[in-house]
Amino acid sequence: MAPNPYLLAADNPDALLSLLREDSSLASGQDEHGYSLVHAAASYNHLDLLRSLIREFKVPVDLKDEDGETALFVVETVDAARVLVEELGLDAKIQNEEGQTAGEKIEAEADWPAVAEYLLGLEGASSAANGAPNGTSSTTVGMELPPVPEGLQVTVGTMNGAETEAQQPDPELRRRIEELAAREDFQTPEGQAELRRLVEEAIGGESFGEERSVRPRQD
Template identity: 85%
Template sequence: MARNPYLLAADNPEGLISLLREDASLASGQDEHGYSLVHAAASYNHLDLLRTLIREFNVPVDLKDEDGETALFVVETVEAARVLVEELGLDARLQNEEGQMAKEKIEAEADWPAVAEYLQSLDAGSSSSTNGTANGVTSGGMELPPVPEGLSVTMGTMNEAEADTQLPDPEFRRRIEELAAREDFQTPEGQAELRRLVEEAVGGEGLSEERSVRPRQD
């Protein structure tokens, strides 16, 4: 009789890993509701299984169920949330079909307050790092999306007169804010469009050269 991978994910993660090495096609499978082994491993706090699914079997860490929810929506421990976000690179800002991020749903349900607190702390940390430029670049009061891969940014200072000439063009502001709000922003296509916008903003030059973004000096 065939072993049920979802039961193994709950009760016997080592047995599931052995099964997957016999049939790797099972790793990225989803049931009729879109529930995956990644969701199960995160929910049951089987962290080694979770890492193995993503790293060894290349299952997308942002796999979603029928409600548009990633594994982060079903975690019950801070440890599982941290592995997903900090080790495996899952974007904690991804939303479900109702427009909720994991932190919002978990906080509303109030079952796992420590997880909700951890997810809230991610935003607090990003907003306070390097004068508000932890994941993006702040220019003239506008917080830009994360810098695309391949672009190097250095921070310095300039006097107020110089800074006034560096305020973002209103049209560029509008276009980049529209792009950041799109559902496909984190996809390769969205990031490629962001790259094109940044290239245009710096004069159309290649991204291989280092750029300097200088905030206003108080």
């Protein structure tokens, strides 16, 4: 009797790869519920098998089961989620038939909190980059500014009307900080250094208008 590829996906991924190389048509197969070998490899954390299915056998990474769920809905480790999203390009915002993303469903089931935290973090970062949750349009009015970089202190006090008018935030500075906060590299040392430079320039009183010099500051 021919071996069951789904059992091999769970217990013997190397044997499954050998079988698929003999009959590659098995790679993209799905059972009566739409469950695929991609789902199985992700669920059992067989990451090399997962990569091979997508890259070698060209199985669509966003293959869905009967509930509209991709393999991301069945992962049990952050490593598997990272491979699917960061290496293989699976969209973490895909929703199932109930309108849930993988992160939302895993969070609701409360079985794998680290996975839920990772996936929901990706969704939050994507929403911030788009300007609003779920990709809806939004203005930047009321947008929360990023935290002050480590090493800088901010003193909050009261100002009278004249002081308030004279010290309104420079709109160009605000725009540049918001653009920086939306960048993918914002949390990196380079992004934080750029934020620190903007804040230091603001404290130093530099103008951010069209006439601002772009030459490096000479100490």
